[in-house]
Amino acid sequence: MSNVFSADEVVNLAKAQTSRMFHPFTCANRGDDNHRNVFGDTGALVPTVRGWICPFCDYTQGWAHGVMKGGEA
Ligand SMILES: [Zn+2]
Numbered sequence: 768m769s770n771v772f773s774a775d776e777v778v779n780l781a782k783a784q785t786s787r788m789f790h791p792f793t794c795a796n797r798g799d800d801n802h803r804n805v806f807g808d809t810g811a812l813v814p815t816v817r818g819w820i821c822p823f824c825d826y827t828q829g830w831a832h833g834v835m836k837g838g839e840a
Pocket of ligand 1: 796
């Protein structure tokens with residue numbers, strides 16, 4: 768399985784998630800009782816080289832806005 772994001776992109780996405788400059792990506796299931804406020808918002812997703820993951824359920828997302836990925840880590 769190939770990586771969705773590079774290591775540098777993961778760093779940039781993590782910074783963007785918590786910078787408050789962008790509305791953080793959040794889980795589609797964030798409304799249920801298992802989802803808590805970490806990494807910037809309720810059910811905010813965590814970037815990994817395999818794509819976004821939800822810390823609280825099995826939701827994943829394999830894309831991000833280019834503006835969030837860009838720049839040197
Ligand atoms: Zn979730």
